[in-house]
Amino acid sequence: MNVFKQSFKQWRALGAVVGMAGAMLAPPAQADGRSATHNLLANMACANRSLGITENNSRAIPTLVRGMYVLNDNKGAFIGLINEAGTIYGDSSGFQVLSTTSAPPRKMSSEELGDLRQEVIAAIDYDKLIKVSYGDGGGRKMVLFSAVDCGFCQRFEQDLLKKGSGVNTTFYVVPMSLLDVNDGGGMAKWQTVSRIWCADNSTAAWKKYWSTLDAAPGRTCEYDPKNAQQSVRQLQRVLASVGSRVGGTPVIVREDGSVLQNKPDMDLPYMKQNFGSDGLPKMAAAKQPQWLIAAADNANDPQQPAAAQAGEQPKKIKIDVKDALKKLFN
Secondary structure, X not given: OHHXXXXXXXXXXXXXXXXXXXXXXXXXXXXXOHHHHHHHHHHHHHOOOOOOOOOOOEEEEEOOEOOEEEEEEXXXXXXXXXXXXXXXXXXXXXEEEOOOOOOOOEEOOHHHHHHHHHHHHHHEOHHHOEEEEEOOOOOOOEEEEEEOOOHHHHHHHHHHHHHHHHOOEEEEEEEEOOOOOOOOOHHHHHHHHHHHHOOOOHHHHHHHHHHHOOOOOOOOOOOOHHHHHHHHHHHHHHHHHOOOOOOOOOEEEOOOOOEEOOOOOOOHHHHHHHHOHHHOOOOOOOOOOOOOHHHOOOOOOOXXXXXXXXXXXXXXXXXXXXXXXXXXXX
16 A cells, blocks of 8 residues: 555656646746736726726727737726736827826826837737738838728739739738628628638638639638627727827838828839838837837746747757656656
8 A cells, every 4th residue: 555655646746747847838828908907907096096997897808919908898898008017098099107106197208109109010919910922021011901892902902913023012911891890791791801811821811802802711710700800990999099090991000100091003113112122111229118018928927038038939848758757766
């Protein structure tokens, strides 16, 4: 019996070793908005302010901008935009800056808003958008809002198809519909958006759609019609709050946050000048992030190593089970 107990303890110890290694290999947990709400309300309380909500009757929803959340009440009504640290709160009319002390909230300065705009553009989750490149890509990284039921968008895509090979550029497409998902025919249009967005090869699906005006049924993903619309609307709201207002389609948000409206008739010189490498806007020197620090993977977790915070893949740990067993039983 003693031998059995000893063996059981050794096997349990081995399981703990393997479990700890598995935990080290597991991807970091992503914030779901609860900590952002908690931080905001705590900072509000320190400043003796109240939004008339609690953590239990409100919800902060992650957006396509890492570290930025849309705060709604329990009925889904918009309250404001907040960051992970709960130090900013506002909307398209401006932001209030809160501290973790009893200092009263203050209005964000224009210089600070410019810094926030730069951080927002950098923190867009580009991997979740549809990447469409022409030529060698041109080192560009522009966000294109384009609707599947927009005639100007179709013309834009046709011009790119005919002349894009002569332009080195890259768009990150935010697919959408001009209709609300609850409007007549709106659900069908957003279903088309969903099929493209969720396709195994969304780039190919996007290009194919504009040649056939049809999206083949595919797998499901997080961007079902309602979630797709919500994600697009939230991104538009965040961009508008930092001065990059998107109205109509197609609309391009450039690397510096400036907005390029649609030009119905694009010739090759125009496309090269605005979309090519020569059209890359001059950017101010990047500053240390101060508003969306949590935008980087695990930046809000001091226990994570710097490599993980920088978005690098954690190194794999190889476990020799036979060697571990020898050490445990000897």
